[in-house]
Amino acid sequence: MNKPRILYILPEYPQISETYMQVEIDALRNKYEIKIISLTEPDLSYKNHYPYQLTADPAQIREAVEEFRPAILHSHWLYKHVPLISDVARQTNVPFTIRTHSFDSIWKPKQPSVFGRLFSNDGAPQRIANAVPLINDDLCLGVLAFPFVRPYLERAGIRAEKIHDCYPVVNYERFHDKSSNGQAVMNGGACLPKKQMEDFLTLATTLPKMEFNLYAMGYQVKDLHQVNDKLGNPVNIKPGVEPRDMPGEYKKHRWLVYTASPKRITTGWPVMIAEAQASGVGVCMRKIRPDLQEYVGECGFLYDSLDEVKNIISQPFPEELRQIGFEQAKKSDIQQHKHILTDLWRKVIS
Numbered sequence: 001m002n003k004p005r006i007l008y009i010l011p012e013y014p015q016i017s018e019t020y021m022q023v024e025i026d027a028l029r030n031k032y033e034i035k036i037i038s039l040t041e042p043d044l045s046y047k048n049h050y051p052y053q054l055t056a057d058p059a060q061i062r063e064a065v066e067e068f069r070p071a072i073l074h075s076h077w078l079y080k081h082v083p084l085i086s087d088v089a090r091q092t093n094v095p096f097t098i099r100t101h102s103f104d105s106i107w108k109p110k111q112p113s114v115f116g117r118l119f120s121n122d123g124a125p126q127r128i129a130n131a132v133p134l135i136n137d138d139l140c141l142g143v144l145a146f147p148f149v150r151p152y153l154e155r156a157g158i159r160a161e162k163i164h165d166c167y168p169v170v171n172y173e174r175f176h177d178k179s180s181n182g183q184a185v186m187n188g189g190a191c192l193p194k195k196q197m198e199d200f201l202t203l204a205t206t207l208p209k210m211e212f213n214l215y216a217m218g219y220q221v222k223d224l225h226q227v228n229d230k231l232g233n234p235v236n237i238k239p240g241v242e243p244r245d246m247p248g249e250y251k252k253h254r255w256l257v258y259t260a261s262p263k264r265i266t267t268g269w270p271v272m273i274a275e276a277q278a279s280g281v282g283v284c285m286r287k288i289r290p291d292l293q294e295y296v297g298e299c300g301f302l303y304d305s306l307d308e309v310k311n312i313i314s315q316p317f318p319e320e321l322r323q324i325g326f327e328q329a330k331k332s333d334i335q336q337h338k339h340i341l342t343d344l345w346r347k348v349i350s
Contacts, residue, residue: 014049017190102268148291172333188215204234250279277325282317
């Protein structure tokens with residue numbers, strides 16, 4: 001029996017800081033035949049990725065649709081490429097779905113810029129407002145969103161029934177390991193201003209007897225190296241680690257301290273938190289929004305200051321909280337919630 005065909009149109013596959021796209025594909029390939037188009041080159045790619053076609057040319061994408069004959073178009077991020085996907089869907093009569101995240105779906109209220117209209121009348125950034133009628137169209141089967149993102153999307157004008165709440169995409173079994181952990185402290189992710197990784201460097205200077213490892217990926221990592229040098233290199237900044245090797249890296253650590261800028265609220269529900277909890281690592285994250293308590297759960301810590309987090313990580317991670325963390329991480333297991341996406345696809349796949 002032939003598998004239903006899904007054409008993934010992704011913004012920058014295979015970006016090493018966006019392995020959730022690969023994890024989603026891994027979880028679906030046994031039941032679906034998948035072809036991947038990447039619209040742009042990744043900033044830093046990982047090695048073990050699937051073949052993909054690199055193009056942002058609408059004509060070439062339409063040709064790929066006509067040749068591959070997918071039942072569904074699928075993408076990630078409620079971003080500037082949604083109009084392209086919607087246009088391809090309309091011209092080929094192939095419906096589409098979108099998995100949103102956080103940076104692409106939430107915003108901090110601002111006044112319209114004097115240099116141009118950056119925000120629509122309802123307060124949503126124009127790039128989101130532009131996507132609203134395309135998402136509300138019948139060709140869009142729905143969008144998947146973190147639970148806390150729903151109010152933003154509804155405020156922007158997306159119909160409530162189009163939004164389907166879903167936790168982050170994590171390969172739980174890859175990271176689930178109840179064996180003992182090491183004693184180091186870690187942080188990681190895309191090296192962007194919203195992550196405020198300089199805080200991690202500062203924290204490390206206050207605890208010189210502890211080992212601090214930063215898995216900073218791409219983008220502004222060179223600038224971070226310069227800051228680390230000026231501070232006397234209190235942190236080991238690790239080069240890009242292949243996704244298959246990350247489970248072993250987590251096990252070297254007792255704590256994950258996930259930094260974020262309180263002025264840039266678009267850091268959402270990082271997959272690194274669920275991966276760490278599945279690995280038996282204690283989690284501390286900067287409290288930039290109340291919804292983070294739902295994600296880190298009863299076993300996680302939210303902090304407002306570096307003094308706070310210093311006191312937390314100076315102690316062992318309590319075993320009772322460690323056990324709760326294994327269960328909390330399961331909420332992000334792609335095997336548990338992939339049906340939310342495939343249920344949408346079943347609307348048009350017999």
